[in-house]
Amino acid sequence: MKKLLLIRYGEINLKGSNRNYFINSLACNIKYALKGFKASIRKIQGRIIVEDYDKDYEDAIVSALKKVFGIVYITKAFETKADMDSVKAASLEAMINKQGLTFKVESKRSNKQFELTSPEISKAVGAHILRNIENVKVNVHEPDVLLTVEIRQNAYVYYENVHCECGLPVGTGGRGAVLLSGGIDSPVAAYLMAKRGMKISGIHFHSYPYTSLNAKQKTVDLAKKLSEYTQGFALYCVSVTKIQENIIKNCRSEYLTVLLRRFMLRIAEKLAQEKGFQALITGESLGQVASQTVESITCTNEAVKIPVFRPLIGTDKVDTVRMACHIDTYDISIKPFEDCCTIFLPRHPAIKPSISKVLAEEKKLDVQNLVDQALQTVEIIKL
Amino acid sequence: MSIYYFDNAATTRAYDEVITAVSDFEKDIYANPSSLHAFGGEAYKAVDYAASNILEVLNLKGKYNVVFTCGATESANLAIKGTANKFNDIKKIHVITSVFEHPCVSESVKYLNRCGAETDFVGVDKYGMINLNELLSKIKPNTKLVSFIWVNNETGALQQAQKITEAVKNINKNIIVHIDATQGFGKIQADLSGADMITVSAHKFHGPKGVGALIMKNSVTLQPVLSGGGQQKGLRSGTVNAPSIYGMGKACEILLGDFPYNKLREKQEYLYEKITAAFGDDVINTRIFEADYAPHIISLSFEGLKSEVLLHMLEQDNIYVSSGSACSSHAKHSSVLNQTGLSKAKVDGALRISISEFTSNNDIDFLVSHLESAVKRLREIGL
Structure with a gap:
């Protein structure tokens, strides 16, 4: 009898001829997530099995696996030989410490050679539990514990299901870079895209010394949290101080934000070409602030050709906050260090900028040169 | 360094x-x-x-x-x-x-x-x-x-x-x-x-x-x-x-x-003269030739500038001073400087320079010359 974790995946099963590619990616990501633990991984039909781990670390392993996209359920289980004595012994083991609870046994028999039918297996296992464990009762409608016996080549007894994030394995959906500020939205945007299988890196724009090093550290802390979901995370920190100084000196203040955002996208696009990112990701949500109106987004988007994904565009702040709490980035995001946008913030930013006016303001700047200078400041932090 | x-x-x-x-x-x-x-x-x-x-x-x-x-x-x-x-x-x-x-x-x-x-x-x-x-x-x-x-x-x-x-x-x-x-x-x-x-x-x-x-x-x-x-x-x-x-x-x-009063006072007067030579007399809050002051502190104000930004600019060259108050909108205004009738703009732009017997005249020269370029840089962009 062997204790193991059975990993079940949902959407991947719907894939056709490239299903193995998805399964292999998932197995790779599982391996990465468990690199701090001693455990081995085995693929069987329709599942991945994690085994040979120290049972004291089972909870920690489950916590790490809960952040791997593509997993629908983790099931705690015993694997044993496909004979009734072994199945009964494993069932007792699974029901230890379940005194006072109700249970139900369900059986599946994909190995049709097995001596008993599914209902017969359930009945025999149930009776064995009732005979050997005190103070447990059967409840077939709403059991506290659902014990599932599955007879394949070997037999499996499942006793606890942990619901996971679902989604697709990171890496199967291409590579993207999120524009990561210190705020609440961008980490959530990164999380959502990673959940659809995108391998995510981050680009952080800072205006040190106008902002403190704490603001940058905050972004590093956010990236670290995200890395738990993305199986590693590279953060590119870029100084936009020179650009902000030039905009302030030369352009009308109400266009500062939209001009700066155009610069950010341009720098990000350059980095994307260099590093192989296929899309950019932002945390923009329609109408949230002046730079996120449809007019402002049109003006910023015009600066680049690369696709810009905005997974939060139709999301209310309360829902974003809920997701930020879920991924544990909220408490970091609300730390009071200003990120690059706020210190230069104009009193009255243009809410509905027109592209012609933005271009006229931008003409006052040596755009190419400023972008190149900013790219010289890139600092890479691997998490 | x-x-x-x-x-x-x-x-x-x-x-x-x-x-x-x-x-x-x-x-x-x-x-x-x-x-x-x-x-x-x-x-x-x-x-x-x-x-x-x-x-x-x-x-x-x-x-x-x-x-x-x-x-x-x-x-x-x-x-x-x-x-x-x-x-x-x-x-x-x-x-x-x-x-x-x-x-x-x-x-x-x-x-x-x-x-x-x-x-x-x-x-x-x-x-x-x-x-x-x-x-x-x-x-x-x-x-x-x-x-x-x-x-x-x-x-x-x-x-x-x-x-x-x-x-x-x-x-x-x-x-x-x-x-x-x-x-x-x-x-x-x-x-x-x-x-x-x-x-x-x-x-x-x-x-x-x-x-x-x-x-x-x-x-x-x-x-x-x-x-x-x-x-x-x-x-x-x-x-x-x-x-x-x-x-x-x-x-x-x-x-x-070896009681340090005289040494400190000498250095303080040197610092005072350097500062007034660079920025004029108006910036000084600690008016050591007009009233009684301790020999190790000089407070000065750059009206209209954010002292925290100056602090971070100096920090880039390993020069560490204190800002009279935080410019962050999140931080509390805790300065007692306004009790002396200093305007809000002067309180916001207040730096505290405090020396010890380990401070040399060369250190003071280094500080004042870097402070001059930082102030110039900020004045140029009209902050």
């Missing part, structure tokens, strides 16, 4: 002799000074040695004793709350302090006010000098405590402690006078012998961090703030921090050998 440290009013670098003394003590004489055995007695000697040196620095030997604390905040809390708690009905007592105090005093007095005590905060003139006539006019028959800061931590304003103490005692000799000498101790020699209690902190004069003292006239009694094992005659329960206290005593011994 060298460090250009101009934040000595925040804390100082411990003398090498102090570091060695503390670490040797931790290794060799680690006994509890309250233990009855001879080893404990060895440790206790260090406490006596430190107390004696502290009193000698202020020339108060004989009539005073020393209670060791974890620093100035604890000392001031003990002095203020410990005095108020001696009275059966706190609602019947009256306490006076100034508007120019460190929060450890002002917040303690506000706490007494919330407990029902009557409190008054006396104003200061444009140099930060306490308005003595106003103070004396506030004294009532039930005034039990007057607490004032000797050297202000933000501007270096130096009160005429002896004059204030005598004037208060002339009206009612039973009024307890507490002087917060945190910034002045070890830098200025003056007669504080009229005071009943004096607060000091070791790390402000090259001693270890985490240790301070309340110097008390032998005749003064207090209600302890901490309950516990009754150490230090019951006034401050908790295992006596002998190694740090020994280090504090060592720092005093070094001061007694």
Whole structure:
């Protein structure tokens, strides 16, 4: 009898001829997530099995696996030989410490050679539990514990299901870079895209010394949290101080934000070409602030050709906050260090900028040169 | 790369002799000074040695004793709350302090006010000098405590402690006078012998961090703030921090050998001249040739600039100063600078430069030239 974790995946099963590619990616990501633990991984039909781990670390392993996209359920289980004595012994083991609870046994028999039918297996296992464990009762409608016996080549007894994030394995959906500020939205945007299988890196724009090093550290802390979901995370920190100084000196203040955002996208696009990112990701949500109106987004988007994904565009702040709490980035995001946008913030930013006016303001700047200078400041932090 | 440290009013670098003394003590004489055995007695000697040196620095030997604390905040809390708690009905007592105090005093007095005590905060003139006539006019028959800061931590304003103490005692000799000498101790020699209690902190004069003292006239009694094992005659329960206290005593011994006032004052005047040569006289808040100031602080204001940005610009070259107030919209405005009539723009642009005997004229040149370029850079973009 062997204790193991059975990993079940949902959407991947719907894939056709490239299903193995998805399964292999998932197995790779599982391996990465468990690199701090001693455990081995085995693929069987329709599942991945994690085994040979120290049972004291089972909870920690489950916590790490809960952040791997593509997993629908983790099931705690015993694997044993496909004979009734072994199945009964494993069932007792699974029901230890379940005194006072109700249970139900369900059986599946994909190995049709097995001596008993599914209902017969359930009945025999149930009776064995009732005979050997005190103070447990059967409840077939709403059991506290659902014990599932599955007879394949070997037999499996499942006793606890942990619901996971679902989604697709990171890496199967291409590579993207999120524009990561210190705020609440961008980490959530990164999380959502990673959940659809995108391998995510981050680009952080800072205006040190106008902002403190704490603001940058905050972004590093956010990236670290995200890395738990993305199986590693590279953060590119870029100084936009020179650009902000030039905009302030030369352009009308109400266009500062939209001009700066155009610069950010341009720098990000350059980095994307260099590093192989296929899309950019932002945390923009329609109408949230002046730079996120449809007019402002049109003006910023015009600066680049690369696709810009905005997974939060139709999301209310309360829902974003809920997701930020879920991924544990909220408490970091609300730390009071200003990120690059706020210190230069104009009193009255243009809410509905027109592209012609933005271009006229931008003409006052040596755009190419400023972008190149900013790219010289890139600092890479691997998490 | 060298460090250009101009934040000595925040804390100082411990003398090498102090570091060695503390670490040797931790290794060799680690006994509890309250233990009855001879080893404990060895440790206790260090406490006596430190107390004696502290009193000698202020020339108060004989009539005073020393209670060791974890620093100035604890000392001031003990002095203020410990005095108020001696009275059966706190609602019947009256306490006076100034508007120019460190929060450890002002917040303690506000706490007494919330407990029902009557409190008054006396104003200061444009140099930060306490308005003595106003103070004396506030004294009532039930005034039990007057607490004032000797050297202000933000501007270096130096009160005429002896004059204030005598004037208060002339009206009612039973009024307890507490002087917060945190910034002045070890830098200025003056007669504080009229005071009943004096607060000091070791790390402000090259001693270890985490240790301070309340110097008390032998005749003064207090209600302890901490309950516990009754150490230090019951006034401050908790295992006596002998190694740090020994280090504090060592720092005093070094001061007694070579009192730094003249050296500091010389450097301060050099700094003053350099600053006025670079920026004119108007930027100076610490007007050392017009009023009494401690020899280690110069406060200056760049009207319209954000001091925090200047601080970060200097930090890039390892120059460390303190900003008068935080420009972050999230941070609380806690400066007492506006009490001297300084405009909000000047408070926002206030920097505090504080030197020590380790500061060289070359360091000062380096600071001023970098400050000049930082200010120029900000003025150019009109911030």
